[in-house]
Amino acid sequence: xxxxxxxxxxxxxxxxxxxxxxxxxxxxxxxxxxxxxxxxxxxxxxxxxxxxxxxxxxxxxxxxxxxxxxxxxxxxxxxxxxxxxxxxxxxxxxxxxxxxxxxxxxxxxxxxxxxxxxxxxxxxxxxxxxxxxxxxxxxxxxxxxxxxxxxxxxxxxxxxxxxxxxxxxxxxxxxxxxxxxxxxxxxxxxxxxxxxxxxxxxxxxxxxxxxxxxxxxxxxxxxxxxxxxxxxxxxxxxxxxxxxxxxxxxxxxxxxxxxxxxxxxxxxxxxxxxxxxxxxxxxxxxxxxxxxx
Amino acid sequence: xxxxxxxxxxxxxxxxxxxxxxxxxxxxxxxxxxxxxxxxxxxxxxxxxxxxxxxxxxxxxxxxxxxxxxxxxxxxxxxxxxxxxxxxxxxxxxxxxxxxxxxxxxxxxxxxxxxxxxxxxxxxxxxxxxxxxxxxxxxxxxxxxxxxxxxxxxxxxxxxxxxxxxxxxxxxx
Numbered sequence: 307x308x309x310x311x312x313x314x315x316x317x318x319x320x321x322x323x324x325x326x327x328x329x330x331x332x333x334x335x336x337x338x339x340x341x342x343x344x345x346x347x348x349x350x351x352x353x354x355x356x357x358x359x360x361x362x363x364x365x366x367x368x369x370x371x372x373x374x375x376x377x378x379x380x381x382x383x384x385x386x387x388x389x390x391x392x393x394x395x396x397x398x399x400x401x402x403x404x405x406x407x408x409x410x411x412x413x414x415x416x417x418x419x420x421x422x423x424x425x426x427x428x429x430x431x432x433x434x435x436x437x438x439x440x441x442x443x444x445x446x447x448x449x450x451x452x453x454x455x456x457x458x459x460x461x462x463x464x465x466x467x468x469x470x471x472x473x474x475x476x477x478x479x480x481x482x483x484x485x486x487x488x489x490x491x492x493x494x495x496x497x498x499x500x501x502x503x504x505x506x507x508x509x510x511x512x513x514x515x516x517x518x519x520x521x522x523x524x525x526x527x528x529x530x531x532x533x534x535x536x537x538x539x540x541x542x543x544x545x546x547x548x549x550x551x552x553x554x555x556x557x558x559x560x561x562x563x564x565x566x567x568x569x570x571x572x573x574x575x576x577x578x579x580x581x582x583x584x585x586x587x588x589x590x591x592x593x594x595x596x597x598x599x
Numbered sequence: 600x601x602x603x604x605x606x607x608x609x610x611x612x613x614x615x616x617x618x619x620x621x622x623x624x625x626x627x628x629x630x631x632x633x634x635x636x637x638x639x640x641x642x643x644x645x646x647x648x649x650x651x652x653x654x655x656x657x658x659x660x661x662x663x664x665x666x667x668x669x670x671x672x673x674x675x676x677x678x679x680x681x682x683x684x685x686x687x688x689x690x691x692x693x694x695x696x697x698x699x700x701x702x703x704x705x706x707x708x709x710x711x712x713x714x715x716x717x718x719x720x721x722x723x724x725x726x727x728x729x730x731x732x733x734x735x736x737x738x739x740x741x742x743x744x745x746x747x748x749x750x751x752x753x754x755x756x757x758x759x760x761x762x763x764x765x766x767x768x769x770x771x772x
Contacts, residue, residue: 321663329689330686332670332685334732347674432631435629435677436629437641437745438725438745439737440678443631505738
């Protein structure tokens with residue numbers, strides 16, 4: 307299409323203010339109407355997941371190579387440590403076996419009905435928000451693998467976060483360090499209830515309902531199970547004191563997540579997907595696409 | 600605009616290089632780098648690409664592509680403020696284009712210093728915006744860290760972009 311020179315010049319002059327205005331508007335409105343973006347985001351993440359996964363392979367390989375070199379350097383010391391740990395764990399195994407049989411006897415005694423079975427799915431981290439004000443990761447499992455919103459993600463060490471966004475092949479996990487993460491917890495031993503609030507730093511803050519409760523560095527923090535999103539007693543981290551605030555060092559290494567386990571405990575504490583209304587425009591185009599098929 | 604005089608000796612593929620590398624760099628910042636002691640904060644690669652092309656070939660990096668790259672980044676990194684990166688990148692491009700005479704035909708250190716300035720501006724703007732929206736001053740440490748790590752990684756990004764830049768005449772043949 308041919309456009310006259312003055313019109314073209316005007317359009318060119320207006321492009322910058324227009325685009326700046328649009329992006330500022332989106333950024334301000336986005337917080338109010340996240341729903342529309344959520345749908346677009348999920349579709350985009352699902353589409354780009356294979357690309358991100360393939361592109362991430364060399365990085366995973368490289369970091370593994372660096373890890374191997376580091377491991378070789380410390381193999382002797384590690385071996386000594388592992389021997390000690392093994393000894394300790396063997397003692398614990400003994401204790402666990404005894405408790406298990408005792409538990410079983412007691413259960414038989416009271417005719418205890420076990421809770422619903424839990425299942426889990428392993429997920430690879432394919433994208434990291436990487437931003438200064440975001441703590442979330444994208445993983446390569448989604449609705450197709452039976453993941454639902456709100457399910458906790460764990461590593462072998464402890465809780466990582468929960469699923470906040472769900473596609474067919476991807477899920478976004480809000481890490482417990484994110485400013486929007488608020489988890490009901492208890493201090494192990496004292497059973498004092500508290501909230502663990504992220505603030506984008508590496509160590510989330512512990513906020514008490516009763517401020518005079520004594521808490522000391524080294525106390526273990528676990529999920530309380532209130533709210534019905536997380537089951538009780540998932541390990542989160544230990545209390546460390548920093549800058550006068552009570553902070554918790556998570557057990558899981560959140561800065562270097564490679565694999566997480568998304569666990570289904572059969573809880574339904576978050577709103578199901580169906581409870582979230584779909585924005586009209588996208589809903590319509592999707593139903594048209596289905597009928598065309 | 601003074602830079603539009605020499606714009607037409609590149610073929611279609613070569614002219615796509617600035618836009619494509621900018622979008623690729625935006626995706627690069629999303630990859631999970633598990634490098635020890637790297638932390639969870641990735642360098643802002645998109646910022647490097649926008650800065651580089653705004654200095655050397657702003658005519659081949661249209662505003663719409665900058666906007667699109669920023670939007671893509673925001674949609675994929677799960678931010679509640681979709682559009683913030685687009686805004687920041689557009690402002691950086693505008694600022695750099697007005698100052699590009701300062702950087703052309705100067706040693707790399709001048710360019711690097713200029714990039715540091717752009718990074719400080721970009722991340723300070725992000726910090727101010729997010730703090731305003733959260734009605735709570737955000738912890739500044741992650742932003743300072745991201746400014747520093749992005750500036751530290753700039754030579755790598757700049758080197759890769761210069762390679763792409765040098766390949767452009769070959770691509771138009």
